[in-house]
Amino acid sequence: MSESPILFHSPTSPYVRKVMVLLHETDQLASVTLHGVTLTPVNPSAEVNQHNPAGKIPALRLDDGSVLHDSRVILDYFDHQHGGEPLIPRDGATRWRRLTLASLADAVLDAxxxxxxxxxxxxxDKRxxxxxxxxxxxxxxxxxxxEAAADELDERFDVAAISAVCALGYLDFRMPGLNWRRDCPKLAAWYASASQRPSVRATAPTA
Structure with missing residues (x-):
């Protein structure tokens, strides 16, 4: 009997959160074992480094011992493991547009x-x-x-929407003084609605 994949996990990581939201949305959470880790650039995890040379999470150890890392790779893996409508469009202009929006959300997270x-x-004194x-x-x-793409985000809850909701959630969590809603009312309205999804509520970070 094969073992379940092991996801190296931290509840405050927005990149991990993207994976967790997809697992909730596709009803795959029970098929994954969560392995909690705590790490920073100055306090790495030897265990994570062993599996992901970049030392980052999420990392996913499969039952054959191979390891996937980078949230985008892991999202794509899990999106191929369920029988519902893909959350990452498989081809065509829609695929590239939704992945581009997801990439922009990751750029927000990176910054x-x-x-x-x-x-x-x-x-x-060194800042x-x-x-x-x-x-x-x-x-x-x-x-x-x-803000200009808020209507596109509202079309369906897929990789673009998951990435955006996690990026905005991280801004609220770590940069609460940013007040981004003031200048982005359409985006704020979309986020208020998307934040009520069970998958988003269940994965909200806590201090």
């Missing part, structure tokens, strides 16, 4: 996490304000683009 590292982990401003500018540009 927000860099801000988090700079303002929380780095000693105060670089211009660096933080540069990352915040990336976030602002991406949110402006998502």
């Amino acid at each position: 927000a996490i860099l801000v988090r590292y700079e303002t929380f982990l780095r000693p105060e 670089w304000d211009d660096w933080v401003l540069g990352q915040c500018s990336k976030i602002d540009r991406a949110l402006e683009s998502f």
